[in-house]
Amino acid sequence: MNDYKMVPEERRATWGLGLVFSLRMLGMFMVLPVLTTYGMALSGATKPLIGIAIGIYGLTQAIFQIPFGLISDRVGRKPLIVGGLLVFAIGSIVAATSDSIWGIILGRALQGSGAIAAAVMALLSDLTREQNRTKAMAFIGVSFGITFAVAMVLGPIITHAFGLSALFWGIAALAIVGIIITLTVIPNPSSHMLNRESGIVKGSFGKVLNNSRLLKLNFGILCLHTLLMATFLALPVAMENAGFPPAEHWKVYLVTMLVSFIAVVPFIIIAEKKRKMKQVFVICVALLFISETILWSSGQRLWIIFAGVQLFFIAFNIMEAILPSLISKESPAGYKGTAMGVYSTSQFIGVALGGSLGGWLFGINGVNTVFIGGIILCALWFAVSITMKQPAYVSSLRIELPESALEDNLLESYLKMSAGVNEVVIVPTERSAYIKIDSGKTSRAKLEQLISSYQSQPA
Template structure:
């Protein structure tokens, strides 16, 4: 069972949970490019309230993300995932049946309250072996990017042909499919594994929050989503003022996303293989600042807006790939799951701030003010990013320990002495050794052989 080939159960778990995660994320992203334009027809709608409807999803996610993750350890992963999706469906149905902006705000709040991301990751951890878990997690990450691109295209097309209510009904149906996949496709875990690489652990939040390197990265993902949400409050209206009708917006999003996806791959390889993460990271933040300045000065010039959107999406997609990798590298051994939980919460706080701030600025002033505020946020982020240190180029491993191994008093010292090992954290009650290694120097098999040889 030490081979790296996924078993049928692992494949079902990876594809099933990846699909569930993607179907749910569509509900967040499909609304982005259309709510500012089509939502203004709702009773009582204003730019400020539209921004609140966009941002309240993130606020609810931020509130429930960590508690639901910890709750899944007690009541089980599948019940929590199904329960969260049911709440999400209820919110979608409320938004689909209302004629008021306040009904949409309530529906979006309920959508965000069904926070299942942590439970999905924990169940994936329960169902995959150590040597295949990284591949499974990577699949979830890739599905996130693909989902975003699909949502940018499908949202405007569906809303133009069938209306905003139909879009929310579609979101409800997709989430219902996620429930069926969870119940009938995703395998049930025979037991819940306490894996600090993918799950949050009580009592560990203080250590993670006190880590200044992680705080800078959490600030980064917060800023990134502040900029994403605030920009999408202002962009649709700007395109319309430039003479580009709402039903055609998907063409811009599709073209810019495809170019961005193709263009970021060499930079991801350069950052990881050549070990130039900080250089690429700071360059990305600088590119986002340039994008916001271009959008600020674009006015009603269509092609200038397209250039700004292209620059933004290029940097956004690259950041979405780099930031989780940096969190993994910087998190202390045995604290990666908790670090990712706080990272996700920071992301959704950014969604809440960005939607609300963008809506208020758009309502009180104009789209240019929204982009100017975005440029200021990006400038502050750039200053913070220049103070970052080059990350340690390490991978996280969890090695299950036998009774014999646990009896080795010098096990931690022997592991630390192995060339390529950065840090070690042994938790006897969990029968686990959490190790951070330079994968160019050593690997899991060598460490397992070292433990077994004693």
């Protein structure tokens, strides 16, 4: 039997949790391209309040996601996921039954409060073996990108055909489907496993927050999602002002997303295989700066707006792909899960800032003020990004150790001297070694064999 081939239970867990995560994200993102145009018909709606409605879910998500991840260690992953999806569904129903902007804001806040991302990743760790976990998590990451693209297209189509209320009813239905999948498709874990690669470790935030390299990356994802939310406040209005009706916006999103997904591939190859991660990162920040400048200077020239949108999404999708990889490379051994938790929180703070600041700028002097704000933010981000150092091209592993290995104080030093090993942390209470390796020089299989042969050597 191939030990690196997923067994049926692992495949069910990966597909099921990927689908649950995607359904929730689909519900979050479908609102993004339509709320500015269709939301202004709501009672009490103003441009700043539309911005708050767009970004408020990010604030509640940022507040609850780390605590809920820690709570899932106690109450269980599935109960927390089901509870989070139920809160998400209730928030969607509140928004669907409201005809005022304040009802939408409350509904979106409740949607964000059902923060299940950390619990989903923890359950994935419980249901997959170490050698297959990276593949499973990569599947979740890919599903996120596809879901975002689908949401950009479906949101305008559904809202134009059936209205904003129907969109939120549909989102509530997606949450209910997610609950059914969680209860019927996803296997029940036999045990809860603390895995520092995917889970948050109490008392470890200081080590992550004091790491200047990680701080720059967290600032990066905050800027990226601030730009996304603010730009989507202004973009639908800019296209409408240029004579492109909201009912047709999905066509622009479909084409630009397809092109950007194709464009991502060579940049990822250059960043990862050619080891030019910093260069690609800085180029993408520059592309975002250029895209915001194009959108600001476009006036009512539709094709120039389309060019700015295309450039924005190319840079955005590349960044969405390489930023998690950079976090994985820069996080200390045994702290990847905590680093990703802080990273995700920074992302959702960016969502909240982008919505609220974008709405405020929008209210001052329309779409151009929002794009000017984006230009300034990109310039600040560029100044920070050029101070970044080239990362070590390493990946993280967790290897379970036999009982006899835990008593050997020399094993850690032995592993550190092995070719391709960058960092080693052995945690006896978890019976695990957390290792950062250059995958071009070594692999999990080689290290497992090394540990086995080391243990068999005579004392």
